[in-house]
Amino acid sequence: MTSIETHLPTDVSASNSAIATWLTSADHKKVGRLFIGSGLVGLVAGLVLAILVTFERINADSYQILSVDSVPQVLAAVRLLLTFGAVVPLLLGLSIAVVPLQLGARSNAFPRLAASGFWMWLTGLGLAVASIIGNGGPNGGDSDLVDLYLAGSIVLGLGVLMAATSIAVSVLTTRAPGMGILRAPLFTWSSLVGSLAVILTMPVLIGTTVYVYVDHRYARAGFGGNTGVNQWVGWALSQPFSYLLAIPALGIVLDVVPTIGRTRLAQRSAAFGAIGVVAVSALAVVTQTSITLPWEGEKFFDNAGTKIADLLPFLLLNVVPILGLLGVLGLALLTLKSAKPSISAPLTFVLIGLLGILLGAAAHIVGLVEDAGLIGSVYEAGVYVPITFGAIAIAFGGICFWGPKLWGRSISDKAATPLALLALLAIGLDSIPYFVAGFADQPASLVNGFSYSGPQDLWNALTCAGFVVMLLASIAFIGLALKSFTSGAVAGNDPWDGSTLEWATSSPPPENNFAGVIVVNSATPLADTKSASSTGKVA
Secondary structure, three states, X not given: OOOOOOEOOOOHHHOOOHHHHHHHEOOHHHHHHHHHHHHHHHHHHHHHHHHHHHHHHHOOOOOOOOOOOOHHHHHHHHHHHHHHHHHHHHHHHHHHHHHHHHHOOOOOOOHHHHHHHHHHHHHXXXXXXXXXXXXXXXXXXXXXXXXXXXXXXXXXXXXHHHHHHHHHHHHHHOOOOOOOHHHOOHHHHHHHHHHHHHHHHHHHHHHHHHHHHHHHHHHOOOOOHHHHHHHHHHHHHOOOXXXXXXXXXXXXXXXXXXXXXXXXXXXXXXXXXXXXXXXXHHHHHHHOOOOOOOOOOOOOOOOHHHHHHHHHHHHHHHHHHHHHHHHHXXXXXXXXXXXXXXXXXXXXXXXXXXXXXXXXXHHHHHHOOHHHOOOOEOHHHHHHHHHHHHHHHHHHHHHHHHHHHHHOEOOOHHHHHHHHHHHHHHHHHOOHHHHHHHHOOOEOOOOOOOOOOOOHHHHHHHHHHHHHHHHHHHHHHHHHHHHHHHHOOEOOOOOOOOOOHHHHOOOOOOOOOOOOOXXXXXXXXXXXXXXXXXXXXXX
């Protein structure tokens, strides 16, 4: 056995059953696709529950579907499914499936760790969702099922940590000869940064959840019992943790844009720094510090020393990551300026998704200014949704882009591009009305029982419509992907005229990815090979 063995040593894995092969395989391409497929299911489930909650918000006088006691639990299930049931598996799955191909490796490092991470993640997510259905979870009425929710969250976190560890070690140890870290593709770099951020922060979440679990099961003296669950671990379903989970999506943007534009990325070295800067938000997660600006409307030069002391950590933890996002957008636009890209689904999805993440990140800064009075309002949902939907849209773009490599068949640009525009509509409908309602002091914790002089029903109806649009776009995308990857047009080995190593092997790749060892001499090894072939020179 070796550290890159891709078959689990069981009798079942040797059988002819396709299902058994998928269940027992540690091949990174299969494990990645299992993550992606499960993430799409989690996305649909989360959006269905989100529609129920937002539908209840439309009528402020009475509950139509949900009971008063179930609202906190359903809200927790929505965040859990959209964050750890959709964004995490979609981006982790793409990283596990694609990064070893970009590295020129025949497998990922510790493949069985990644495979075990998937099953632990899936088990933990299933336990957490099942506990909420049975009246557990945050504010749950069944004590044992609240314990089950916390235990499931711990298992889920361990699974994510295991998968992230496999990705990080793969990037650090399995690169092709000649591929220094600065020659690695940007998606590989972002997957490394994102994985290291998860490795740094996930133990904080797991450790906190263990404390809450022990306290809830035995004493309920220090963490508030069932009503304190969200208070102590709810930060993992909000900002700035959502920034960290979206880091791999930034690499997708920076790989898709130059490839579709048939050019090279402008200022490639700056891209490494831009992605790294976003990871500064890990400091806020690890320290569990929420820096706000409580200046109470005073002029800046009144008590200037105190205000500067408040401003510096605020800028570090909240504004600096935005600079990284702006850097990614600037590099993408600068690259497109010198290119002639065709309208394609991957490019449309990733640009729309990046704009959504930027919208949420910018709005997050406003929400942390105490004078704005937005803390504790529904405004926070308006920040969370565009970041989450933006990351999902970029993941859709990644599936359109690398799906032909993984499945050997292409998704029709003509059919998929309108779905990206629907995602843009959903981001607008699910953010702007929430911002307006937040400034009108609509509480985040309540579905009904709130009123003000403005058109409350209108804003809440628009957010409900936004989730409906995103659900329809997601279902249509899943259906299109299933049809395309099973019976669509054959893609060919290099459908995008790529420049990185994943396009140098067959579609779909063989078991060991490459026929031999590839020596890398630049950041665009496949483009170098094509250039050498066209001039008749030996690379």
